[in-house]
Amino acid sequence: MQHFIGNARQHPSGGQHIPVLDPSTGEAFGQIARGSAADIDQAVAAARASLGERYDGPWGGVSAAARGRLLQRFSVAVTAHADELAQLEARDTGKSLKTARADVSALARYFEFYAGAADKLHGQTLPYEPGYLVATVREPHGVTGHIIPWNYPMQIFGRTVGAALAAGNACVVKPAEDASLSSLRLGELAAEAGFPAGALNIVTGYGAEAGASLCEHPDVDHLSFTGSTATGQRVAEAAARRHCPVTLELGGKSPQLVFADADLDAAIPVIINAIVQNAGQTCSAGSRLLVERSLYETVLERLVERFQALVAGPPALGLDMGPLVNRKQFDHVGRLLAQAQADGLRVAARGQLHPQAASAGFYQPAVLFRDVPSQHPLAQQEIFGPVLVAMPFDDETHAVRLANGTAYGLVAGVWTRDGARQLRIARALRCGQVFINNYGAGGGVELPFGGVRSSGYGREKGFEALYGFTVLKTIAIRHQ
Numbered sequence: 001m002q003h004f005i006g007n008a009r010q011h012p013s014g015g016q017h018i019p020v021l022d023p024s025t026g027e028a029f030g031q032i033a034r035g036s037a038a039d040i041d042q043a044v045a046a047a048r049a050s051l052g053e054r055y056d057g058p059w060g061g062v063s064a065a066a067r068g069r070l071l072q073r074f075s076v077a078v079t080a081h082a083d084e085l086a087q088l089e090a091r092d093t094g095k096s097l098k099t100a101r102a103d104v105s106a107l108a109r110y111f112e113f114y115a116g117a118a119d120k121l122h123g124q125t126l127p128y129e130p131g132y133l134v135a136t137v138r139e140p141h142g143v144t145g146h147i148i149p150w151n152y153p154m155q156i157f158g159r160t161v162g163a164a165l166a167a168g169n170a171c172v173v174k175p176a177e178d179a180s181l182s183s184l185r186l187g188e189l190a191a192e193a194g195f196p197a198g199a200l201n202i203v204t205g206y207g208a209e210a211g212a213s214l215c216e217h218p219d220v221d222h223l224s225f226t227g228s229t230a231t232g233q234r235v236a237e238a239a240a241r242r243h244c245p246v247t248l249e250l251g252g253k254s255p256q257l258v259f260a261d262a263d264l265d266a267a268i269p270v271i272i273n274a275i276v277q278n279a280g281q282t283c284s285a286g287s288r289l290l291v292e293r294s295l296y297e298t299v300l301e302r303l304v305e306r307f308q309a310l311v312a313g314p315p316a317l318g319l320d321m322g323p324l325v326n327r328k329q330f331d332h333v334g335r336l337l338a339q340a341q342a343d344g345l346r347v348a349a350r351g352q353l354h355p356q357a358a359s360a361g362f363y364q365p366a367v368l369f370r371d372v373p374s375q376h377p378l379a380q381q382e383i384f385g386p387v388l389v390a391m392p393f394d395d396e397t398h399a400v401r402l403a404n405g406t407a408y409g410l411v412a413g414v415w416t417r418d419g420a421r422q423l424r425i426a427r428a429l430r431c432g433q434v435f436i437n438n439y440g441a442g443g444g445v446e447l448p449f450g451g452v453r454s455s456g457y458g459r460e461k462g463f464e465a466l467y468g469f470t471v472l473k474t475i476a477i478r479h480q
């Protein structure tokens, strides 16, 4: 697979490629282009040309309503290619076909939502001194750079690229080197749907090469990054050097708080899904379980039974989990687990490996740890694997202190029937989304999403993302 620039496949200028590995076997089944600064330069130039110097180019001159119609056509095309896209993603990332299908639906829904929103991005008129009419207009940044991770390539494509295109930006996307195939295919589908050349460009390659070049390019007007905290810091530093605005979505260590009055029948399956989904490689995974002491043993008993029945195996078998995405991630999770056990942490339950899981695949069965000290790395670091750490709390104050007690702040789940407590806790938690008696609210594309502190800043999804992909300009007209 080559880059997709200006609606055409482009060979990498350096002539080099990166093998594409199947995580369920560890074997190569293709290759992608290894992008360089020259390739990024070409993509940025194509994006700029599509906008035109005065937003009069083939993409810059398209009306908001017509942009919306194009996004809608793309959404329909994605749905029409759902099977193909899901299979491609499952093979490339190791995620189960079920999760890959859900990702395709979410991608189509993002473009549907932003299609409808494109011509509803209003400015305001402002009361001012007599003799003036003052208006604000929302304009696109221009060329936007999108750095996408490997865990939910299509969903993250949908929520950043969909919003950016709806707002009238031209995009350069750098997908993760471990999961580029779906983005490349989406570039082709966008061209077929009628997006003019240069509106959407995909350059593949390594983060330190193509990714860093995108961040440093002087003609990129906005950066949107999803990935690890350490890389996010590098991206923000590069952006700061040239005063480029940036949105960072960096993951978390999100808690689920279970109070003694919780409806456990409702809570238990949701708690499990929140850590098992995508084999735990989810930025908003519910990876810490905080339970009121009087209910702690009951909850653990129920979880142990369920965890022991969880099966990891080949994506095509439709099991609870597929393999982790790559060797690096597999080793990273393995190291954290080995350290936890060397430190004497207690494993309460372990899931199973399917007999058809190849030994060379990157499979990690689910693990439940109990009584984990709140300051232990297992309770503090993002593991990005199917590992849940449980600990008890004594009262509301203790629960909130534990919940807020990591460097992260992305999402939290609260399980209680007490309405006043629901609100007290929701307001006390330092994070971007709080879910009461649910977790994730079905992933609604309408719901602004993002973090605080080490989970990043800026908001994706909903109208907030659209605002983030625009610059507000104030125009004051003196008419007397």
Ligand code: NAD
Residues within 6 Å of the ligand: 147, 148, 149, 150, 151, 174, 175, 176, 177, 205, 206, 207, 208, 210, 211, 212, 215, 226, 227, 228, 229, 231, 232, 234, 235, 249, 250, 251, 252, 282, 283, 329, 332, 382, 383, 384
């Ligand atoms: P990463 O942050 O290094 O990679 C994410 C994206 O950034 C990829 O497209 C990568 O090519 C790019 N990138 C890497 N270095 C870059 C640079 N210097 N400049 C610009 N772009 C660069 O993530 P990883 O190393 O693949 O995964 C490691 C950890 O990241 C995981 O264990 C997990 O904790 C975390 N992670 C979080 C998310 C999330 O959704 N928040 C997603 C993936 C990974």
